[in-house]
Amino acid sequence: MSIEPITGRYLTVTVQGTPRRVYFEEAxxxxxxxxxxxxxxxxxxxxxxxxxxxxxASNRLIAFDMPWHGKSLPPExxxxxxYLLTTEAYIETVLAVIDGLGLDRPVLAGCSMGGRIxxxxxxxxxxxxxxxxxxxASDFQPAWYDIDWFHRPDAHGGxxxxxxxxxxxxxxAPNAERWNTLWMFMQSGPGxxxxxxxxxxxxxxxxxxxxxxxxxxxxxxxxxGAYDLTCTPEDAKRTxxxxxxxxxxxxxxxxxxxxxxxxxxxxxxFADALARMPVTAAKAA
Amino acid sequence: MIETFKHIQFTLESTPHLLRLGRxxxxxxxxxxDRHEYYLTFDKGHLVNLAEGPSRKIPWRFALRTDAEALEKxxxxxxxxxxxxxxxxxxxxxxxxxGDILSLVKNLRFFKEVMxxxxxxxxxxx
Numbered sequence: 001m002s003i004e005p006i007t008g009r010y011l012t013v014t015v016q017g018t019p020r021r022v023y024f025e026e027a028x029x030x031x032x033x034x035x036x037x038x039x040x041x042x043x044x045x046x047x048x049x050x051x052x053x054x055x056x057a058s059n060r061l062i063a064f065d066m067p068w069h070g071k072s073l074p075p076e077x078x079x080x081x082x083y084l085l086t087t088e089a090y091i092e093t094v095l096a097v098i099d100g101l102g103l104d105r106p107v108l109a110g111c112s113m114g115g116r117i118x119x120x121x122x123x124x125x126x127x128x129x130x131x132x133x134x135x136x137a138s139d140f141q142p143a144w145y146d147i148d149w150f151h152r153p154d155a156h157g158g159x160x161x162x163x164x165x166x167x168x169x170x171x172x173a174p175n176a177e178r179w180n181t182l183w184m185f186m187q188s189g190p191g192x193x194x195x196x197x198x199x200x201x202x203x204x205x206x207x208x209x210x211x212x213x214x215x216x217x218x219x220x221x222x223x224x225g226a227y228d229l230t231c232t233p234e235d236a237k238r239t240x241x242x243x244x245x246x247x248x249x250x251x252x253x254x255x256x257x258x259x260x261x262x263x264x265x266x267x268x269x270f271a272d273a274l275a276r277m278p279v280t281a282a283k284a285a
Numbered sequence: 286m287i288e289t290f291k292h293i294q295f296t297l298e299s300t301p302h303l304l305r306l307g308r309x310x311x312x313x314x315x316x317x318x319d320r321h322e323y324y325l326t327f328d329k330g331h332l333v334n335l336a337e338g339p340s341r342k343i344p345w346r347f348a349l350r351t352d353a354e355a356l357e358k359x360x361x362x363x364x365x366x367x368x369x370x371x372x373x374x375x376x377x378x379x380x381x382x383x384g385d386i387l388s389l390v391k392n393l394r395f396f397k398e399v400m401x402x403x404x405x406x407x408x409x410x411x
Contacts, residue, residue: 229367
């Protein structure tokens with residue numbers, strides 16, 4: 001028997017004028033590191049790092065489920081609402097969670113759409129953070145699939161979404177973690193993956209903002225897996241080149257969900273990224 | 286190449302979870318490899334017929350068009366990036382999917398894993 005050190009609680013914040021009950025998990029102490037999951041998934045993607053005693057010895061890792069995802073409920077009235085995530089709502093949610101938890105200039109680590117919004121926050125609200133780890137993150141990619149496939153009355157969007165995103169998992173990923181990663185997509189609520197992808201594949205506003213990121217104040221480190229078909233190493237390099245002072249690491253044997261699909265392979269890259277971030281004094285939440 | 290598809294047909298019969306996943310799949314799929322055509326007809330998840338083309342008489346629901354070298358790489362235990370998935374082949378310009386793509390997407394896990402049955406190490410999922 002074993003009990004993990006991860007603890008989970010709920011926080012209610014206001015986003016776009018309505019209350020959102022947000023589930024978050026955390027482990028560790030010291031420098032706060034806020035972790036953002038990918039589209040169509042949830043906090044469980046970060047489970048291995050939250051359970052990593054060496055990482056959490058000096059880092060307080062916090063991950064939360066975006067509203068509509070995981071254990072965070074959708075807002076009241078969702079039953080008649082079409083879920084379409086926007087850059088503005090996503091930014092407001094991340095900032096509300098930081099305020100709600102009383103985090104003092106956390107490092108922001110986001111993957112995929114979480115990496116995209118991390119770079120948006122670096123451009124627009126950099127002073128609220130101490131640094132950015134943008135994983136499988138790039139300026140913009142249009143969809144190479146039809147996002148409407150994933151929300152239909154005649155098929156299971158979660159199963160289709162999982163089958164599609166399996167294209168982004170490396171063949172080096174341990175089989176058990178491959179399927180744990182896909183399970184989150186299978187469990188995703190109806191229309192949620194589509195609504196995330198709408199934000200991810202249609203909003204190209206980040207491109208013009210990248211040169212505004214001041215890495216002398218808040219470093220930006222981008223990490224990308226060679227098996228990522230959605231955000232390719234070329235996409236990540238183009239993005240890093242557009243941010244003065246940004247750094248880039250390519251993981252030859254990983255894909256789009258590195259912290260979840262292949263935790264041992266990702267760990268050294270994440271530890272290296274943390275080492276590039278400033279050490280800040282931690283405030284109690 | 287036809288021997289590889291026969292291997293897939295044989296292996297599918299001893300892969301119960303794929304027969305279960307494909308229980309509603311009854312379509313003919315065209316696999317075009319360079320200039321060669323292979324028609325794979327499925328019924329209730331079983332690969333019930335393999336036919337070599339070219340043929341203008343066999344209707345198909347969707348097609349995967351690629352080349353022999355790309356498929357050879359796809360079937361390696363750990364393919365290099367892009368060759369590890371049928372959508373990867375499309376993304377890197379070594380494959381094309383035609384026809385009723387929604388039919389493919391609705392049965393995507395089944396079809397990808399069936400294609401992956403010819404992998405050198407079948408423990409590595411499609």
